[in-house]
Amino acid sequence: MNRFMADHMLKRSCEWLRLMGYDISYPECHDDNDILKYCIKNDLILLTRDYEFYKRYNKSIFIDSTNYEDQVKEIIRMFPPDKSKFFTRCPVCNSELIDVDSKNMDNNYISVKSNFKTVKYCKKCNKYFWKGSHYKKIEKEINFFMNNI
Numbered sequence: 001m002n003r004f005m006a007d008h009m010l011k012r013s014c015e016w017l018r019l020m021g022y023d024i025s026y027p028e029c030h031d032d033n034d035i036l037k038y039c040i041k042n043d044l045i046l047l048t049r050d051y052e053f054y055k056r057y058n059k060s061i062f063i064d065s066t067n068y069e070d071q072v073k074e075i076i077r078m079f080p081p082d083k084s085k086f087f088t089r090c091p092v093c094n095s096e097l098i099d100v101d102s103k104n105m106d107n108n109y110i111s112v113k114s115n116f117k118t119v120k121y122c123k124k125c126n127k128y129f130w131k132g133s134h135y136k137k138i139e140k141e142i143n144f145f146m147n148n149i
């Protein structure tokens with residue numbers, strides 16, 4: 001399974017790709033040298049909009065499109081997604097989500113608890129994800145990507 005690093009110009013695409021199960025890091029620093037070192041150390045494919053940056057690393061891919069929808073399509077065309085991995089990764093931090101019983105949620109989530117027996121949880125962000133109305137919108141957008149590549 002390929003693992004990726006997205007540059008700072010691909011933040012929005014990066015979040016969408018994580019929702020589709022791609023293991024895709026996002027730089028915590030702004031120093032190109034440090035980003036490259038991290039890619040080499042972790043054997044990551046670098047996705048970048050910066051042509052000069054692209055030329056510096058043999059496992060990099062130059063992303064041509066300027067808007068996130070085209071960028072996502074460009075990437076999933078090269079690396080087809082695994083549908084069984086959809087919604088398994090936190091879009092915020094890239095951690096793998098775990099299934100938890102909704103009983104563990106506090107009472108701010110009463111309606112979620114009554115509608116869903118299990119929800120996804122990101123330990124790092126302490127954030128829950130469930131298949132509510134927001135999820136339907138995300139699913140629709142992902143289907144749009146998948147049907148237009």
Ligand SMILES: [Zn+2]
Nearest residue numbers: 090093122125
């Ligand atoms: Zn997270």
